Amino acid sequence: MEIKNKKVKKVLISWLLVSSLLFSLVLFYNKDNKKCEVSAQENGTVICGEEIPIGEALEETFELSGSIRDELFFIEQLFSQQIETAETMIDLANQCDINKCQPVCHFVSVPCGEEGEMCQVCQAENCAGQICPENEIKTEFDKISEASGKIKNSRKKIKSLIDDKQWVWCWGWDCLPGEFKTKTEIIQEKLDKSREEFDECFLTKEGWEAVGRGESIGKILAPCNQATDAHFIKKLSKECEDVCEVNPESPECQECAKCKSDGNFVCCHIE
Numbered sequence: 467m468e469i470k471n472k473k474v475k476k477v478l479i480s481w482l483l484v485s486s487l488l489f490s491l492v493l494f495y496n497k498d499n500k501k502c503e504v505s506a507q508e509n510g511t512v513i514c515g516e517e518i519p520i521g522e523a524l525e526e527t528f529e530l531s532g533s534i535r536d537e538l539f540f541i542e543q544l545f546s547q548q549i550e551t552a553e554t555m556i557d558l559a560n561q562c563d564i565n566k567c568q569p570v571c572h573f574v575s576v577p578c579g580e581e582g583e584m585c586q587v588c589q590a591e592n593c594a595g596q597i598c599p600e601n602e603i604k605t606e607f608d609k610i611s612e613a614s615g616k617i618k619n620s621r622k623k624i625k626s627l628i629d630d631k632q633w634v635w636c637w638g639w640d641c642l643p644g645e646f647k648t649k650t651e652i653i654q655e656k657l658d659k660s661r662e663e664f665d666e667c668f669l670t671k672e673g674w675e676a677v678g679r680g681e682s683i684g685k686i687l688a689p690c691n692q693a694t695d696a697h698f699i700k701k702l703s704k705e706c707e708d709v710c711e712v713n714p715e716s717p718e719c720q721e722c723a724k725c726k727s728d729g730n731f732v733c734c735h736i737e
Contacts, residue, residue, distance in 0.1 A: 512698040514734040517690050518663040521729020523656035530649050533627055537620045544613045544620075551613070555606045562598035660731075667733035683735045690725035693732050700732060 571588035578585035631646035647655075667685050669677070677684040693700060702710060702723060710719035 512693075512696070512734045512736055514688065514693050514698045514700045514732040515663075516701050516703055516732070517726060518660050518667075518687075518731040518733065519656040519726070520660040520664075520731060521690075521727030523653050523660060524729055525727055526649065526653050526656070530627060530653070534624055537624050537627075541617050541620050544617050548610055548613050551606050551609045555603060558599050558603050558606065564597055567597050663731075663733055685733055685735045687731050688734050689728075690730040690732050691728055693734060694725060698732075698734055 573586045574589055575584040576587050577583070628650060629648060631648050632652075634645060634647050634652065664687070667687050669685055673682065674684065676682045688696075688698070690700075700723070706719070706722040709722045710716075713719060
């Protein structure tokens with residue numbers, strides 16, 4: 467169990483480190499790009515791409531790690547309770563006393579003497595009294611059995627959180643209809659996509675100088691909610707395109723067009 471816990475903790479630490487690094491990159495990229503944002507908005511229409519799911523990845527990472535942490539904390543509490551229960555059982559065992567047993571006799575007749583005389587002798591069947599506090603010991607033993615069952619259930623829950631797969635839809639002609647993926651796979655894909663989008667959107671000083679000369683298009687990173695509030699034109703996901711194609715004014719389309727996370731970003735350019 468200790469090895470399993472170390473493995474889980476190692477996975478969680480890796481996720482958190484990657485997530486923290488990406489969040490730091492977001493702040494770094496925006497710091498360099500922010501000075502160009504105002505002039506860009508003044509000179510043309512801001513067009514933004516699909517959401518960069520860094521916020522979703524962070525939220526799902528914290529949710530998953532929180533669920534695993536809760537189960538590990540619960541297991542730790544149960545282990546402590548089992549130790550206390552075992553100590554109680556030892557104390558109860560020390561209370562055992564053979565002198566508390568008084569034989570209960572069942573008298574039987576057996577031959578004795580030389581003339582076939584019969585004698586009554588005692589055959590002890592059980593004790594009147596208890597050598598050990600059996601009821602108390604059984605109560606403590608039941609506590610250990612119950613705690614062991616709960617620990618097994620928590621271990622199954624942790625394994626389920628990490629290994630169980632869920633159906634993920636894929637929209638458009640360039641992907642399969644969908645597939646089963648674990649939560650860790652979904653999070654990792656969002657982190658990888660975010661990293662790629664940040665690298666693609668980030669412009670160095672030389673890149674902005676090229677924009678100034680008209681040799682390339684300027685790009686800026688913006689929080690998704692701010693881009694929506696500023697009425698930037700945001701590219702919809704394939705899923706939302708299918709929903710909004712039927713009726714752009716429908717509540718379903720409006721809901722789908724909202725940012726999926728407060729921590730998501732978009733990469734925008736000016737036309």
